[in-house]
Amino acid sequence: MTTMTTMTTMTTMTTMTTMLLRGLLLSMLFAAACGDGATAAPDAAPAAPDAAALRDLLVEAALDGNGLSTEVAFVVPSRTRSLTIVAEGDEAALLALGSLVLADGTDRVDLDLNRSWAAEMTASYHDEQIGQMPGSLYQSIRLGTFTQVYPTAPGQALPAGPASLRIASTATNGNVTVRLLLPDEDEARTLAVNLVAVSDQFSFSGRPPFVDVMQTIFDQAGIAVVVRESSVLADSGLERISTFSEPQEAPDSQAAELAGLGPQNGALNIFVVEGLPSGVGGLSLGTPGPPVQDSSYFGVLLLHSTSDALLGRVMAHEVAHFLALQHVTNRGVSGMSYADPLADTEPGQGNLMENGTTLTPDQAYALSRSALLTLP
Ligand SMILES: [Zn+2]
Incomplete structure (x- = not known):
């Protein structure tokens, strides 16, 4: 994950690409140099100690x-x-x-x-x-x-x-x-988040109660949620998000613009805003979203609420989208219903990916595959 750290200072895709390719090239040279004595062909599979490089x-x-x-x-x-x-x-x-x-x-x-x-x-x-x-x-x-x-x-x-x-x-x-x-299967089950108050009306410190509400829901997947950093993003002009796009946020959307302003410490950014379009409590920038911190699709948006129960549930729902999960069913413009790809989800069972709080074993498994999960 050292590449991720390097990337925080990169501003353009071109530079990032160049640097990553350079890093990859160095890794490959290292793999060849540290082989077990055999002459490595350019496309040879690396020896186990160098697998992390790939x-x-x-x-x-x-x-x-x-x-x-x-x-x-x-x-x-x-x-x-x-x-x-x-x-x-x-x-x-x-x-x-x-x-x-x-x-x-x-x-x-x-x-x-x-x-x-x-x-x-x-x-x-x-x-x-x-x-x-x-x-x-x-x-x-x-x-x-x-x-x-x-x-x-x-x-x-x-x-x-x-x-x-x-x-x-x-x-x-x-x-x-x-x-x-291609992260290691190291049983990592910790999700780090940053709380970003997009407002001069409220702010967060420590571990707010709504995070504990979300934790109770994510306990079903064995995932521990930790707050890495709380910050305030004032004067962004994006305190009140007035538009959203279907079926997912577009690159030129206000949500993507906001996501581009987030912290880059590797933790998933949770932007809490003063306003979202009518009837919208939260938005994920992907189902799933890219676990890549310099992407303008990196993060989720939540509508601020004084109800910890509401805010915590919406946070769990949107983060679940970002990591892996679809709605149990989605309805298209034609009226046709589309089920998620999981075998054990059923409509009307109080699921988190409807309006409830429960997760099925298949949903828990899907969440546990996310590359964003780290060891404590
Ligand atoms: Zn949703």
Whole structure:
């Protein structure tokens, strides 16, 4: 995670890319230099002591005329908690995975790669306003920055070994940057958050009671929530968020603008604002969001409330979105209902991802895969 620390001082994607690639190159040189005496081929799998160097990669890929990227090859180290894919490209373009072939040779997405998927992506995102990618893997199509965490449910194997993926986009012939996070399966179950009061009317210190309300809910997933830092963001002009976009926040949204102003200490930013659009208690900048602190999709927004029970529940709901979870069901513009990808969630059971507080075992598992979780 040293790369993350380095990134805090980076301001542009270009610089970040250069630095990360340089870091990766150094890591690869180190891997070769520290091998067990054998001559390492450039694409040889690293020896175990150097596996950590390959748990955070940044790769550029080029899109073809169908909007499908060149193949991004990587290695899943043994003992890997999850694979998080963050693809960044043109802000006006939709992104998702075209393929994800793991070491067992099976493509989890299973789409025809000899054609464009732009029409289906556009229809689901902009027309139906659901944003679900066709194929076998549940994916949330996204504008500008796409995030996928795998596995999303129990029983989805992430075998160690060589793997590859391709990005699918509505853009053609441009480039996408693909960040891959492959954290160790170290039983990390601590989520650090920053509380940002976007107001001169209120502020936070210590561990406010609403965090304890959220903790009670996250206890069901065995996740401990710690407050790393509390701060005030005054005079941002974003105290009252007046718009939101469906199905997810867009790169030019007020929410994304606010997220770009957050602290960068690795903890997930929780922005508490004075106003959200009517009927909205909170917004997550992704389902899931990118666990990458310099992304303008890094964080969740909450409407300030004097009710700790309300604020704590909404915080749990939005953070659960950001880490992994969908609503139990979503309704599209057509009126059609779309279920989440989990087998044990049922509507009307008081679930956190409806209007309740309970989590199912599958939801707890999905949350526990997040790359944001750390050891205490
Ligand atoms: Zn929600």
